[in-house]
Amino acid sequence: MAVEKFxxxxxxxxxxxxxxxxxxxxxxxxxxxxxTEPGSIIAPPTFAQASAQFDPNYGLRPKVGGDGWFGSGGKxxxxxxxxxxxxxxxxGGGGGLHxxxxxxxxxxxxxxxxxxxxxxxxxxxxxxxxxxxxLVFSETVTEYRDQNDxxxxxxxxxxxxxxxxxxxx
Amino acid sequence: MALNASELNVGxxxxxxxxxxxxxxxxxxxxxxSGDYNPVHTDEVFTTKVAGYPSVFAxxxxxxxxxxxxxxxxxxxxxxxxxxxxxTSQVFPGDxxxxxxxxTAVADGxxxxxxxxxxxEGVEVLKGSAKARVD
Numbered sequence: 001m002a003v004e005k006f007x008x009x010x011x012x013x014x015x016x017x018x019x020x021x022x023x024x025x026x027x028x029x030x031x032x033x034x035x036t037e038p039g040s041i042i043a044p045p046t047f048a049q050a051s052a053q054f055d056p057n058y059g060l061r062p063k064v065g066g067d068g069w070f071g072s073g074g075k076x077x078x079x080x081x082x083x084x085x086x087x088x089x090x091x092g093g094g095g096g097l098h099x100x101x102x103x104x105x106x107x108x109x110x111x112x113x114x115x116x117x118x119x120x121x122x123x124x125x126x127x128x129x130x131x132x133x134x135l136v137f138s139e140t141v142t143e144y145r146d147q148n149d150x151x152x153x154x155x156x157x158x159x160x161x162x163x164x165x166x167x168x169x
Numbered sequence: 170m171a172l173n174a175s176e177l178n179v180g181x182x183x184x185x186x187x188x189x190x191x192x193x194x195x196x197x198x199x200x201x202x203s204g205d206y207n208p209v210h211t212d213e214v215f216t217t218k219v220a221g222y223p224s225v226f227a228x229x230x231x232x233x234x235x236x237x238x239x240x241x242x243x244x245x246x247x248x249x250x251x252x253x254x255x256x257t258s259q260v261f262p263g264d265x266x267x268x269x270x271x272x273t274a275v276a277d278g279x280x281x282x283x284x285x286x287x288x289x290e291g292v293e294v295l296k297g298s299a300k301a302r303v304d
Contacts, residue, residue, distance in 0.1 A: 012202070019198035020234030021188055026246045037171065038247035045237040045252050049230050053204035060207045071208030072215040098229040102253030102297075156253070165221035166259065 003117040006054040006144075010111040013043050016050055043109035048144055048153045049101075051117050097166075099137060100158035106151050114147040122156065133163025171245035172303040177275045185239040187266040187286065191227065196262070199231040222259075229256035232266070232295050236286045239268040244280070244301035254284065254297030265289040270299070278302055 010028070017027035022044055025032040033041045052058045062069040068079035109115070122139030129135045137160050144153040188195070193211070200211050205228055208215040216225045233254050240249060260266065266286050274281040280303045286295040 015198075016202040016234075019195065019202040020231060020238060021195065022234075022238040022241075024238070024241065024246070036246050042247055044234065045241060045249050046230060046234040049205075049234075050203045058204065060205050062206065069208075070215070071206075071212040072219075077215055077219045098256060100253070100255045101230065101233055102251070104251050105249055108247045108249075168223055 002057075002119060003051050003054045003115070006051045006115040006117065008043060008047075008109050008111055008113040008115065010041055012050065012053075013041060013047060013111065016047050017044050020044060020046070038108060038110070040110050045103060045105070046101075047109060048103065048115075048117075048142075048155055051115070051142075051144070096159050096161050098157065099160040100156075102156040104154040104156075106153065109152065113152070115144045115152065117142050117144045119143075129162065129166075131167040132165065135163075136161045171248055172243070172280060172301070174275050174278065174280070174303045177272055177280055177303065179272050179274065181272040182269055183239070183243040184267060184269040185242060187232075187235040187239060187268050189265045191260065191262055191264045191266070193225060193262045196225060196227050196231060199228055199234070203228065203230060205230065224261055226262075227260040227264075229254075229260075229295075232256065232260050232286060233297075235266065236268045236284060236295055236297075240270060240282070240284065240299055240301070243270050244282075244299075244303070248301045248303070249299060250279065250302060251300040252284075252297070253299070254295050256294070257296050258288070258292050258294045260288065260294050264294075266294065268295075273298075275303065278304075 014028040026036050070079045119140050119142040122141050124138040127135045139158045142155040146152050196210050200206050209220050210228050213225050216222050268286040270282040270284055273283050280301050282299045284297040287293050
């Protein structure tokens with residue numbers, strides 16, 4: 001994943017906090033936030049994941065005018081699952097799942113921050129799974145930098161590709 | 170409110186209910202906010218008939234995000250220094266999740282926590298750790 005420009009906006013923070021069921025007013029009420037230790041609205045801890053919205057090549061978003069999306073429409077599936085996403089930027093491609101995620105906060109994000117992100121591949125390893133056959137894990141390390149080129153968040157993601165869907169039960 | 174190191178002991182725990190009877194709509198909200206539109210989270214037809222799962226399921230990152238609410242409520246706004254998890258089991262619509270932080274160390278103004286989220290059957294769906302600044 002490479003993101004050139006991820007502008008952190010208050011309304012996006014509000015929607016993200018709602019989606020994880022967090023009604024802490026520091027995520028939407030500027031007046032309240034002024035009286036808190038951070039002194040302004042900040043983003044919830046996993047907000048950097050929403051950088052996927054700003055990655056032009058993110059594979060898990062239908063593209064305007066692009067080739068077929070793999071979700072259902074008139075048919076059960078629009079296309080074959082495609083590659084993309086990766087462990088750091090989402091929960092993997094069509095057959096991939098998100099196995100691990102870690103964030104290191106050098107400071108917390110706030111509205112007005114303009115981030116860029118670069119991702120490097122990390123380790124890769126294989127394991128035999130009980131419920132889903134051979135598992136191939138791959139790590140990505142994403143560095144988020146702010147408008148002053150300061151490192152603000154380091155995100156380490158691990159994606160896993162399974163041989164077959166995970167057996168239930 | 171931040172935590173005070175002098176009042177923390179190894180083994181202390183803090184638990185919160187994250188969600189009761191998880192709705193598909195909340196998963197849709199997370200897809201929209203995060204930008205991860207993988208149909209296995211929102212498209213029941215695709216997920217059951219093509220991907221081979223019993224129903225759509227939550228993004229691991231939704232579980233991590235909900236668990237983050239427990240953590241920030243415990244350690245205070247802007248106090249997290251590190252937060253990492255493994256997704257150990259899938260979360261499905263209808264699940265009820267409880268998350269617990271357990272103090273594993275307190276030193277040099279930092280508390281270290283084990284983090285665990287379990288479903289209504291006691292199955293751990295997320296396992297991780299966190300570090301936060303304390304007073």
